[in-house]
Amino acid sequence: MSPEPGSSSRTDRTRAALDPMVPRIYSVERIRRNNHDTFTLKLNPADGGKPDPFSAGQFNMLYIFGVGEIPVSISGDPAGDGALMHTIREVGTVTRAMARLKPGNSIGVRGPFGSHWPLETAVGSDxxxxxxxxxxxxxxxxxxxxxxxxxxxxxxxxxxxxxxxxxxxxxxxxxxxxxxxxxxxxxxxxxxxxxxxxxxxxxxxxxxxxxxxxxxxxxxxxxxxxxxxxxxxxxxxxxxxxxxxxxxxxxxxxxxxxxxxxxxxxxxxxxxxxxxxxxxxxxxxxxxxxx
Amino acid sequence: MYLLEPDGLETLLAILREKGYRITGPKLRDGSVVLGTIDSTASMPRGIRDHQGPGRYRLEETGDDSWFSYTLGSDSWKKLFFHPNKPLFNARRDGGLLQIEPEPVRESLQALIGVRPCELQALAVQDRVLAKGEFVDRHYAASRKGTFIVAVNCTVPGGTCFCASMGTGPKASGGYDIALTELAADGGGRFVARAGTGLGERLLAATACGKADKGEIELERKLLEAAAGKMGRTIVADGLAAALAGSHDHPRWEELEDRCLACANCTMVCPTCYCYTVEDSTDLSGATAARTRVWDSCFTADHSYLHGGSVRETRGARYRQWLTHKLSTWHEQFGSSGCTGCGRCITWCPVGIDITEEAQAVCGTAGGS
Amino acid sequence: MADTLENLKSDLLQAPFCEGLSKEHLEILLGCAHEERILKGRFLFHEGATADEFYIIVSGRVGLELDCPNRGGLGIQTCGAGDVVGTSWVIAPFLWRFDAKVLEDSRLLSMDAAILRERCRVDPVFGYAMLERIAQVKAERLDAARLQLLDLYGNPEEGKHVARTRIK
Missing domain, CATH: 3.40.50.80 (Nucleotide-binding domain of ferredoxin-NADP reductase (FNR) module)
Incomplete structure (x- = not known):
């Protein structure tokens, strides 16, 4: 999937064959407020397929039409085959535009990228x-x-x-x-x-x-x-x-x-x-x- | 090893053009040497040399017909492969649904004439960064495919050159199809030519006037040896990466705050700098949007912007980031130095900040001039 | 009675405050300690009163507060098991700076600070050991207060956002 931090092994990526700079289109299933400046997007691929699998700690690049793109950690369940979840705080132009998304709107997603939390290493430990x-x-x-x-x-x-x-x-x-x-x-x-x-x-x-x-x-x-x-x-x-x-x-x-x-x-x-x-x-x- | 006459070089260009190569080489424009499309050797400047120093670039006539008595202009070859502006995709809103049309990847057969040894190294460095990692910049990789390179070894180093210190010149050690050494600046106009690839060998066999003899090879050796001793700048590359790694708190960086203008010239002329940002724009109706990849610089405030402000707020910190990336952290990231010793950042710095001098001051190593 | 004393001793030994104390010094502390169980909602002390005791929490939770007439008790910090409540007993003029309100039914070691203060004065080695520990508590609280002051979780764009919204 992705490198475990501290290890040098890097596994194959099938996505590397695709252009990593081109987003996949997702549509907003739901947007929910967490607090005054934070909200959570629930997203599903617009092509009807499944979201790309990810590991806990990885992030996606989220693109909003014509406004821009930002990195956001994935905050959903890695094991669930359900929707892609992102909890986002309004801190700039792109995130403020995202806060105005409505169910049915679409958004571009590139990823998942980066290393993940060491949950294999943690097995058996507190x-x-x-x-x-x-x-x-x-x-x-x-x-x-x-x-x-x-x-x-x-x-x-x-x-x-x-x-x-x-x-x-x-x-x-x-x-x-x-x-x-x-x-x-x-x-x-x-x-x-x-x-x-x-x-x-x-x-x-x-x-x-x-x-x-x-x-x-x-x-x-x-x-x-x-x-x-x-x-x-x-x-x-x-x-x-x-x-x-x-x-x-x-x-x-x-x-x-x-x-x-x-x-x-x-x-x-x-x-x-x-x-x-x-x-x-x-x-x-x-x-x-x-x- | 071949001997090539100017006529042979002309024939070589003709063959390359016939094979469908787009040929880029040195040209004169606005008082400097730039890289542009050339039809024949007639487009190439002759009988000129440059005077380069910190914040200074001037051309003057040599009074002879020499082909390559000048060194580098502000342009580097990276603009041909890592385009300053590259569309990535167009987006369309189709009844609420977003549609993405990726920019098609274009392969272009390019021939480069007059690539200096430090520039060969720069191409290799950019290849490692953009085309040989886990992820690949597909536009870069496609445009680099099949590049035909005619290198030129440097017999007349410039005032800000330090390739000898960086181990990248003045003689090319690989990464070319054909490498030329101009034998003398006395109007002879002959080149010792060696092939680096099978295609280079075939083309040389077809265009050279014969094999270089012992005397010519010895002359070449002497010219290049002399050139190595005439570098305008030196730097002690041994141990430099490690010394810089521990230099974070050196007061020199704070002093740079007072000199560096954060104009980003050094990063624009650097042949290995690869930072880019992306720009999003929409048409007036808001129906379509475009995303473009454009050159960026670590000297801008936006480069390190995180919600709230920039991580590297001071110019001293930006210069430190740039210099230590080039000469130190690049090694761990990409397995080589990010600096080729081309000296452009010294020449084109409007206030004449000299990377060799700064590195030396920070590390306390000898060098410079 | 012996049982209670043993319990007291074991509670005292487990408190981070007593870590590294010599046997003699522990004995001095033990001589000044007694256990208290205080119910939620009660106060250990109030701002301005003489600081003649301090507390080590065995279990439960105590909040340091300042009273603000129109906003009630403003919480500054909460203390839990192992924490020291009250440091004004070593710092002149030996008056409490805050209110200490019990937030959950708590079991506490109450230390007679008036006696301890006197012991510190006559026995500088013991006095130093006490000050060292109180300084540690103070340093932790100062660090915490500084971090709170920085408002680390605040939205760095919040001010700008508000300004922008108002212009509309």
């Missing part, structure tokens, strides 16, 4: 998911996959930091995961509200108190870069090993296939050998200014 803000979206496929194969994994911990209670993503699912799937779900917010009885504080505080008492746990982090840095450092302080921590990086991308030069990150090309990296693989670059 899985700690640390998400911040919209960073929960690229990790949702992991949660689908682990909960569907619950017995193959050890303890499952989800630590999620959001800006404010009303901005928490996938609220109903968070409750369900915590209830039904033997998963420790802890949510914290930067700013409380009057009726908020949950945690207030940063996600590193959740890491400090998380039950990371067993060896060999694997941690998957996604969120703003500063949050990922601080989270990784807190996990290291808690005794986790560098080679068991994974992060998902973000940079400007125009092609998604390692050709356009925009996602240069030191020696790395994020769309090609990322976005998911093992922490020790990019540690020297993290926190460096303007890389």
């Amino acid at each position: 899985v700690v998911i640390v998400a911040g803000g919209i960073g929960l979206a690229p990790l949702r496929p992991v949660i689908y996959q682990v909960t569907a194969n619950r017995s193959r994994y050890g303890r499952m911990i989800l630590l999620y930091g959001a800006r404010a209670p009303k901005e928490i993503l996938y609220r109903r699912q968070l409750k369900a995961w915590g209830g039904a799937f033997d998963m420790d779900v802890h949510v914290t917010v930067d700013r409380g509200e009057r009726d908020w009885n949950g945690e207030i504080g940063v996600v590193t505080g959740l890491i400090r108190r998380a039950p990371l008492d067993r060896r060999g746990a694997i941690a998957l982090i996604c969120g703003p870069e500063i949050m990922m840095r601080f989270s990784a450092q807190e996990l290291l302080r808690r005794g986790m090993d560098k080679d068991r921590i994974y992060v998902s990086m973000e940079r400007n991308m125009k092609c998604g296939v390692g050709l356009c030069g925009h996602c240069q990150y030191g020696t790395r090309i994020i769309c090609r050998d990322g976005p998911v990296y093992r922490y020790d693989d990019i540690e020297p670059l993290l926190g460096r200014r303007e890389v």
